[in-house]
Amino acid sequence: MPDSNPRLSVSVEDYLKVIYNLSGSEETASTSAIAEALGVQPASVTGMVKRLAESGYLTHVPYRGVTLTAEGDRQALRVIRRHRVIETYLCTRLGYAWEDVHDEAERLEHAASEQLIERMAEALEGPTHDPHGAPIPTADGEIEDPVYPTLADSVGDRLLVRSVADDDPERLRYLEERSLRPGAGLRVVDRAPFNGPITVRLTGAQGQPLGKSLVLGFDLASRIFVSAEV
């Protein structure tokens, strides 16, 4: 096992994060998917992947894709924890708007010490989800696993918004304005074919109908994660 506290480079941390996320849906992450996510050429990914494999963070089966090792997972979760704790802290303690926290966290997550993160988490009394609804891994790397389906591929009369993708301020602002945040209840009213728009009606957090009817593009809908209302 590598030294448990090697200071990882920004790039390495970004790779691990992206690979972790890609490994969520598929079991293994492909070179091109990683390249796409990082905005880099596939050849660059192969190079970095080789180094990460040598360092023991992942295993690489040529032409087949990569999988994080236990250690790689651990590191990825540490970065993700840092990111999400920071986001939460910025929102609830420093008055940030939820669409502004991602970029700030993106930079701070690479500079913040473990100590800082733990103190923030303490101040927040052990937050479990970030402002966009994503679960925060615990300090020892446990994370709530249910991966929810997106609004784009779920039907149902009583759906609950679990989380939304956090990386696009524009989209977040749009959703915010329409009360489409984690915890919101909604009902799918219509679903146009061929990846067409999806019409929903908000039911409000506590179930009282708000009556607002919204038409969401397929793209946007596939960045909103929902579950059946409990």
Place this chain on the structure above:
Amino acid sequence: MPDSNPRLSVSVEDYLKVIYNLSGSEETASTSAIAEALGVQPASVTGMVKRLAESGYLTHVPYRGVTLTAEGDRQALRVIRRHRVIETYLCTRLGYAWEDVHDEAERLEHAASEQLIERMAEALEGPTHDPHGAPIPTADGEIEDPVYPTLADSVGDRLLVRSVADDDPERLRYLEERSLRPGAGLRVVDRAPFNGPITVRLTGAQGQPLGKSLVLGFDLASRIFVSAEV
């Protein structure tokens, strides 16, 4: 004038900070002094200095030293403000010990946005001094200028600790344990010749004598800044 918000590299920010500090005592900073402060070779400094001069942050008279331009000053003060606001925030809002904040701030100051700093400052209600007593520049670059003499070269019956150098955790812990923090009042009891130790007696913050007598090495004493008690 350069773009007022060019993202400076970590190195550049460190150079500006160091040059600013060196320019405090002398009017101009020498190549070797900068090299010493940054732990690099003088040749490296000359190279970087040339680039900084081209970017308009300082003027360089070969063999004579460097001076920050107005713009360089502005940038240096921004970094220093970031550093000190962060230190203050960590201490008062996240329960950091004063000897731990320097390193954390050293990393965060390069990653934090101006927005984050201003929000922290707001939360702290416009802090004027960091935990070590150093003045915090305002958002538009004003800074309290009195540079206090050190305990090593001041005499007096009623002295007030203004600030202490912030970069050495060991020393800070030592001072903390002995109540030698900004605001402490003291009296110089004895001063050994040849840069020898200095004996002081604490008088307590509000003037009530605490009677504690301390012997401080010359080195340590020259990192404690004092003024005549007001």
Place this chain on the structure above:
DNA sequence: CCCACGATTCAGGCGAAACTAAATTTCTTG
């Protein structure tokens, strides 16, 4: 006036990470 010392120039190196282009493997599909 000379020379030691600090400052500068020069040529080069290094590490990290990216890129292009070409070769190779795997997938797909007729």
Place this chain on the structure above:
DNA sequence: CAAGAAATTTAGTTTCGCCTGAATCGTGGG
């Protein structure tokens, strides 16, 4: 099953930012 398409890897470069050692150059005290 073969062949073209797509994905991946290899190999070789490039870039960036910063650093270094060695040789050279100013400067100012003796």
